Amino acid sequence: MQNILVLLILVELCIGGTDAARACNNYAGLCEKPYDTITYLGAHDSPFLNDASTGHSSFGNQFIKTTTQLDAGVRLLSAQVHIGKNDETGKRELHICHTSCALLDAGTLRDWLQEVRMWMDANPNDVVTVLLVNSDGVDARELEGVYSEADLAHYGYIPPDPDRAPPLSNDTNPTWPTLDEMINRNERLVSFINPLKTDKENAPYLLNEFTFLWENYYQVTSQDNFTCAPDRPADQTVLGMHNSGRLFLMNHFLYEQQAFGIQVPAIANISTTNSFHRKGALSDHLLDCSNDITRQPSFVLVDFFHVGPAITTVDIFNGVRALVGRFSRARSGHRRFWGPLLLRLQLSMCSCISEKERA
Ligand SMILES: *[C@@H]1O[C@H](CO)[C@@H](O)[C@H](O)[C@H]1NC(C)=O
Ligand SMILES: *[C@@H]1O[C@H](CO)[C@@H](O)[C@H](O)[C@H]1NC(C)=O
Ligand SMILES: *[C@@H]1O[C@H](CO)[C@@H](O)[C@H](O)[C@H]1NC(C)=O
Numbered sequence: 001m002q003n004i005l006v007l008l009i010l011v012e013l014c015i016g017g018t019d020a021a022r023a024c025n026n027y028a029g030l031c032e033k034p035y036d037t038i039t040y041l042g043a044h045d046s047p048f049l050n051d052a053s054t055g056h057s058s059f060g061n062q063f064i065k066t067t068t069q070l071d072a073g074v075r076l077l078s079a080q081v082h083i084g085k086n087d088e089t090g091k092r093e094l095h096i097c098h099t100s101c102a103l104l105d106a107g108t109l110r111d112w113l114q115e116v117r118m119w120m121d122a123n124p125n126d127v128v129t130v131l132l133v134n135s136d137g138v139d140a141r142e143l144e145g146v147y148s149e150a151d152l153a154h155y156g157y158i159p160p161d162p163d164r165a166p167p168l169s170n171d172t173n174p175t176w177p178t179l180d181e182m183i184n185r186n187e188r189l190v191s192f193i194n195p196l197k198t199d200k201e202n203a204p205y206l207l208n209e210f211t212f213l214w215e216n217y218y219q220v221t222s223q224d225n226f227t228c229a230p231d232r233p234a235d236q237t238v239l240g241m242h243n244s245g246r247l248f249l250m251n252h253f254l255y256e257q258q259a260f261g262i263q264v265p266a267i268a269n270i271s272t273t274n275s276f277h278r279k280g281a282l283s284d285h286l287l288d289c290s291n292d293i294t295r296q297p298s299f300v301l302v303d304f305f306h307v308g309p310a311i312t313t314v315d316i317f318n319g320v321r322a323l324v325g326r327f328s329r330a331r332s333g334h335r336r337f338w339g340p341l342l343l344r345l346q347l348s349m350c351s352c353i354s355e356k357e358r359a
Contacts, residue, residue: 023324024179034169035176041314042076042301043069047106048098058264061303071327073311080133113150129190140199155189156205165245214241218251223280228289247298274308
């Protein structure tokens, strides 16, 4: 059952990508690929940190900040937007908060988007996706105001029809632009927001998440319970989602159930959750879901992304071999351990494809 996917990966690993001068998202071979055919590693709740800045909040989902995540290869950032107020003036302003601003307030949306924009300014060959949970349902116009204040709006990718996903790209029919095309147009930021009433007039680059994406279940509290079935939008099938053109976002993070129904990231299990081949492991889940949907998931959202080989896993799925311009905290310590395994995987995959070709 896993053959289709293995074959896909193999074609990449064995034959390789084009030799464009530019490296898109750290790898030249990705430049020619339509946006929807690549798997992007996502930092779940990117700005909600478990570090000194939050008093090591147990609600934090990442140990290191957004800029460092991007440096390390993360290309999807998720966050929650809430209506807050300015500390000094008391005026309404949008904040990024975890569940509620009383619980964990990571500052203004503007400052965080500005951090993303500064990184994008400094990295002109990278395509980034932002996924915002619009917790208080603010309208597109207000969000657009903050994107503009952060000077991020001009990077916004505007699809041909902001109210309808195109069919999924395939080898003969690319329907999304390639990374090269997005970079050339400098429309390198894709913004999905849930919920959102789109405003084509004023903010055509702010897209309703579930017009373009679908997700599996995300409040998983047992390593045995990762699934690939559509959970949002509700009451859908994999085939239905495929035919709708929606891209699959695979949630892969584990919560620990505490008293009073409170859930916090299961930190003690993180090295298993983000691992390669264990019960509840990221790679196995990714492989299972890829087979279910007969293509690579477009997005994979994880907690504490740099613990374990999450980025390596996604690199393998993308057939990435010669990285350019990646500064990773994650690699040291893992490279030695995973190196031989990856080599084995690649060799077995390559011999498998040549057998297929011979057959
Ligand atoms: C590619 O997609 C187009 C529509 O987007 C479809 O008509 C065609 O059958 C697909 N080709 C393959 C090989 O799946
Ligand atoms: C974390 O791992 C331990 C040991 O394997 C296991 O007993 C526990 O159920 C796991 N926690 C969750 C939330 O799955
Ligand atoms: C895991 O899934 C099974 C089957 O759906 C369910 O019965 C069980 O309650 C789930 N366990 C947890 C901890 O959510």
